[in-house]
Amino acid sequence: MATADPARPGFALPLLLLAGFRTLIDDLHAELAREGHPELRPLHGFVLQAVGADGTTATELGQRLGISKQAAGKTVDRLVAVGYLERVDDPSDARRRLVRVTPRGADGLRRSAEIFDRLRTQWTETLGPERVTAMEDDLGTMASANWFRLDVPGWFGG
Amino acid sequence: MATADPARPGFALPLLLLAGFRTLIDDLHAELAREGHPELRPLHGFVLQAVGADGTTATELGQRLGISKQAAGKTVDRLVAVGYLERVDDPSDARRRLVRVTPRGADGLRRSAEIFDRLRTQWTETLGPERVTAMEDDLGTMASANWFRLDVPGWFGG
DNA sequence: GTACGATAGTCAACGTGGTTGACGAAATAG
DNA sequence: CTATTTCGTCAACCACGTTGACTATCGTAC
Numbered sequence: 001m002a003t004a005d006p007a008r009p010g011f012a013l014p015l016l017l018l019a020g021f022r023t024l025i026d027d028l029h030a031e032l033a034r035e036g037h038p039e040l041r042p043l044h045g046f047v048l049q050a051v052g053a054d055g056t057t058a059t060e061l062g063q064r065l066g067i068s069k070q071a072a073g074k075t076v077d078r079l080v081a082v083g084y085l086e087r088v089d090d091p092s093d094a095r096r097r098l099v100r101v102t103p104r105g106a107d108g109l110r111r112s113a114e115i116f117d118r119l120r121t122q123w124t125e126t127l128g129p130e131r132v133t134a135m136e137d138d139l140g141t142m143a144s145a146n147w148f149r150l151d152v153p154g155w156f157g158g
Numbered sequence: 159m160a161t162a163d164p165a166r167p168g169f170a171l172p173l174l175l176l177a178g179f180r181t182l183i184d185d186l187h188a189e190l191a192r193e194g195h196p197e198l199r200p201l202h203g204f205v206l207q208a209v210g211a212d213g214t215t216a217t218e219l220g221q222r223l224g225i226s227k228q229a230a231g232k233t234v235d236r237l238v239a240v241g242y243l244e245r246v247d248d249p250s251d252a253r254r255r256l257v258r259v260t261p262r263g264a265d266g267l268r269r270s271a272e273i274f275d276r277l278r279t280q281w282t283e284t285l286g287p288e289r290v291t292a293m294e295d296d297l298g299t300m301a302s303a304n305w306f307r308l309d310v311p312g313w314f315g316g
Numbered sequence: 317g318t319a320c321g322a323t324a325g326t327c328a329a330c331g332t333g334g335t336t337g338a339c340g341a342a343a344t345a346g
Numbered sequence: 347c348t349a350t351t352t353c354g355t356c357a358a359c360c361a362c363g364t365t366g367a368c369t370a371t372c373g374t375a376c
Contacts, residue, residue: 004275021172022310049169078333113169231325252372313363
């Protein structure tokens with residue numbers, strides 16, 4: 001096994017990954033605020049994405065995000081309060097309450113995708129396209145498993 | 159300006175960065191738990207690191223971590239409760255309460271550094287050393303600014 | 317030597333995000 | 347028709363962050 005490089009301490013890597021993530025998300029939300037979505041928080045985009053065009057239920061949303069149905073329900077409440085999601089009764093099953101993205105939510109989602117594309121383009125202009133694709137490929141190799149889990153606050157905290 | 163590559167959607171990059179970060183931190187804590195530190199949470203290592211060998215005060219810790227002194231104080235309380243930090247009176251200033259890493263905390267810190275080095279070595283063995291240094295350099299280029307800020311739970315959430 | 321401003325730490329209240337446990341209402345299986 | 351499962355919600359709790367207010371102490375200026 002190769003010995004650790006003292007000039008490249010291992011603890012820097014996670015910090016750099018976090019800083020990169022944070023930079024992208026901060027830039028995204030600064031631009032979203034400029035384009036009329038100042039209330040959108042980092043978590044919200046992921047939640048909207050997980051709801052999707054067809055809508056879902058709180059329970060299913062919780063499963064998709066890797067959190068409990070109660071936590072998903074509370075998050076939906078907040079997104080409903082700021083106008084990005086809506087709840088409608090399911091005529092075929094009175095227990096279920098469908099969660100749907102509102103037009104405003106869809107607008108935020110569309111703009112987020114565009115902004116992320118622009119930010120990636122900025123990275124390719126600074127670093128070169130090969131370096132960015134290499135980073136993506138390498139991260140995909142190392143991080144294959146735990147993709148979409150949105151329990152970040154609780155996970156990172158306690 | 160280069161046009162966005164439809165095969166490389168911009169939204170994947172932040173997800174990959176987060177997944178990479180999460181993978182490293184999860185692996186770290188799985189190994190820490192095996193080595194006798196199951197109570198250590200993701201945030202705790204960063205806090206211990208910020209306290210440092212010389213100790214600090216809660217107010218200064220808050221400044222280092224980019225959070226309020228009250229939040230820093232509460233976090234110190236929790237780390238004290240699990241035995242990783244201790245508070246001692248400052249004989250030269252009765253207002254201050256020095257926060258110091260305990261021997262147990264120092265052990266956790268030392269093991270964390272070793273484990274991070276081993277994890278980085280695993281990455282270099284899988285990806286090649288050049289790819290990992292390239293990733294580190296590129297992330298350092300793009301993320302230069304907002305390094306050590308530990309308001310992640312609140313930042314990511316609301 | 318005292319009075320005053322700045323600083324350290326804490327308490328309280330609150331918001332966001334997470335958890336588990338319990339429960340009623342509705343669907344489904346037998 | 348009854349029994350079980352499923353969906354949503356309520357309640358209680360914890361971790362983490364915030365701001366505002368307050369006490370005690372330090373340092374300085376008069």
